[in-house]
Amino acid sequence: VSGALASWVDGTPGDTLPAVDRGLQYGDGVFETVLLRAGRARFLDLHLARLRRGCQRLDLRFDAFEGLRADIAAALAQAPPLAVLKILVSRGSATRRGYAPAGDEIARRVVSLWPAPPLSPDPGGVDLVWSPHPCGDDPALAGIKHLNRLGNVLAAAEAQARGAFDAVMRAGDGRLVSGAMSNLFLVTRRGLITPEVDRAGVAGVMRAVVLREAATLGLLVTVGHITPEDLVSADEAFLTNARIGVVPVRRLGEHRFAMNHVCRRIAAHVEALDA
Amino acid sequence: VSGALASWVDGTPGDTLPAVDRGLQYGDGVFETVLLRAGRARFLDLHLARLRRGCQRLDLRFDAFEGLRADIAAALAQAPPLAVLKILVSRGSATRRGYAPAGDEIARRVVSLWPAPPLSPDPGGVDLVWSPHPCGDDPALAGIKHLNRLGNVLAAAEAQARGAFDAVMRAGDGRLVSGAMSNLFLVTRRGLITPEVDRAGVAGVMRAVVLREAATLGLLVTVGHITPEDLVSADEAFLTNARIGVVPVRRLGEHRFAMNHVCRRIAAHVEALDA
Numbered sequence: 001v002s003g004a005l006a007s008w009v010d011g012t013p014g015d016t017l018p019a020v021d022r023g024l025q026y027g028d029g030v031f032e033t034v035l036l037r038a039g040r041a042r043f044l045d046l047h048l049a050r051l052r053r054g055c056q057r058l059d060l061r062f063d064a065f066e067g068l069r070a071d072i073a074a075a076l077a078q079a080p081p082l083a084v085l086k087i088l089v090s091r092g093s094a095t096r097r098g099y100a101p102a103g104d105e106i107a108r109r110v111v112s113l114w115p116a117p118p119l120s121p122d123p124g125g126v127d128l129v130w131s132p133h134p135c136g137d138d139p140a141l142a143g144i145k146h147l148n149r150l151g152n153v154l155a156a157a158e159a160q161a162r163g164a165f166d167a168v169m170r171a172g173d174g175r176l177v178s179g180a181m182s183n184l185f186l187v188t189r190r191g192l193i194t195p196e197v198d199r200a201g202v203a204g205v206m207r208a209v210v211l212r213e214a215a216t217l218g219l220l221v222t223v224g225h226i227t228p229e230d231l232v233s234a235d236e237a238f239l240t241n242a243r244i245g246v247v248p249v250r251r252l253g254e255h256r257f258a259m260n261h262v263c264r265r266i267a268a269h270v271e272a273l274d275a
Numbered sequence: 276v277s278g279a280l281a282s283w284v285d286g287t288p289g290d291t292l293p294a295v296d297r298g299l300q301y302g303d304g305v306f307e308t309v310l311l312r313a314g315r316a317r318f319l320d321l322h323l324a325r326l327r328r329g330c331q332r333l334d335l336r337f338d339a340f341e342g343l344r345a346d347i348a349a350a351l352a353q354a355p356p357l358a359v360l361k362i363l364v365s366r367g368s369a370t371r372r373g374y375a376p377a378g379d380e381i382a383r384r385v386v387s388l389w390p391a392p393p394l395s396p397d398p399g400g401v402d403l404v405w406s407p408h409p410c411g412d413d414p415a416l417a418g419i420k421h422l423n424r425l426g427n428v429l430a431a432a433e434a435q436a437r438g439a440f441d442a443v444m445r446a447g448d449g450r451l452v453s454g455a456m457s458n459l460f461l462v463t464r465r466g467l468i469t470p471e472v473d474r475a476g477v478a479g480v481m482r483a484v485v486l487r488e489a490a491t492l493g494l495l496v497t498v499g500h501i502t503p504e505d506l507v508s509a510d511e512a513f514l515t516n517a518r519i520g521v522v523p524v525r526r527l528g529e530h531r532f533a534m535n536h537v538c539r540r541i542a543a544h545v546e547a548l549d550a
Contacts, residue, residue: 003371
């Protein structure tokens with residue numbers, strides 16, 4: 001029914017969990033979406049490091065990384081050449097009612113294997129729309145990939161309804177944050193720039209890879225404040241996420257980007273990384 | 276294990292659900308917490324109306340209200356004299372991976388019955404702390420009781436750690452929004468005032484009851500903007516939620532409220548309502 005190829009709950013093959021799980025009740029947990037390619041979980045250490053940071057931020061005690069790695073190995077053993085692995089860690093079943101954790105919950109992990117149909121984005125780039133909803137600043141939750149994703153759901157639904165690849169989310173003050181399911185970079189004469197994710201947004205793994213690899217490619221990169229006006233003076237724009245890699249933007253709202261060669265160089269470099 | 280006395284998933288006794296439920300994956304759903312008292316679900320119509328509004332806001336098609344009322348009747352039949360009923364409606368199992376709903380999901384409802392130990396708040400009122408985290412403005416999600424509640428979880432954990440009854444959440448601009456698990460009212464010389472919930476916070480059912488009943492009690496009531504400075508000039512403050520009813524605040528951060536007689540009059544009135 002669901003489209004998942006296989007799944008494990010706390011290491012045991014299975015696809016159900018208790019309804020009192022705080023991940024369902026409150027979105028109290030974190031997740032990762034990992035690309036499996038040719039028998040490897042790409043950038044796994046970056047994914048697991050972010051998962052760990054997310055748990056720490058939520059004061060969610062999860063230490064079953066050994067078991068998690070075994071789940072991942074089991075998934076890789078049956079994965080097609082290209083697949084997506086979703087790792088979800090929740091605070092576990094509620095031991096009483098109410099928002100505040102009791103402190104005696106036992107974290108739960110759910111690992112599921114999904115097909116990854118080949119992407120065929122237009123080589124000229126993808127088209128984006130502006131999300132109509134400002135996304136709220138929430139420094140306590142920004143950067144981590146927690147389970148409170150309704151803002152992304154609404155923005156992604158908007159993109160879908162308008163035939164766009166993704167929707168760009170802005171904060172209340174107008175600054176760019178990210179795509180609904182991606183991070184956003186601009187290519188300018190001063191190098192690359194991508195929004196900070198310390199007040200809103202997710203610190204994507206592919207974003208981290210681009211930030212890390214930029215120097216190798218001789219590119220300056222800045223993490224900063226981007227206004228909608230900055231778009232107009234940018235040469236290129238591109239999206240990143242673990243599934244899609246690096247994808248050029250052809251159009252964002254009314255603005256068209258004429259070029260994408262820097263983006264394509266980065267995409268080829270990242271694609272070729274043996275990770 | 277969980278403390279729930281009974282639960283139903285889509286009308287069938289049970290306490291598990293598929294891990295691909297979008298309520299778990301993204302917090303894609305809404306919930307209600309209803310007080311059951313002496314064989315009645317208090318203010319049920321207000322709860323169901325809010326549930327319906329929440330589903331509409333999320334474009335989540337749920338129309339099994341007849342089945343839901345049957346679940347509630349089953350719960351009432353086995354509830355102790357005082358109990359809490361939690362109703363959760365999710366968009367249902369994901370039919371593919373990704374934030375945007377495919378459109379063919381089938382909404383799922385989970386109804387669980389919980390004990391409601393008698394409250395014994397100090398008759399002089401409860402003590403509150405300030406939540407250290409600003410809560411983000413998110414007009415698309417404000418007012419409804421959706422499943423993205425990590426902000427409330429962190430604030431409630433903070434209250435618990437500091438021995439307080441609840442934590443007051445403020446927006447980035449400093450205005451008061453609500454408690455982590457309650458709505459907040461001030462009593463001033465000009466009547467009652469409670470924060471708007473059109474940019475952040477939840478439109479609580481007990482808040483709606485107080486707004487509705489104020490006229491009967493000869494009280495003016497305003498829904499507006501409240502700054503921390505407004506607290507100092509207020510005569511009283513009180514909290515509302517469906518479980519606790521109306522509870523006076525003795526202290527909020529450094530500020531003490533000397534009086535609570537208006538609050539106590541409202542509390543007694545609401546408590547006596549035959550609903």
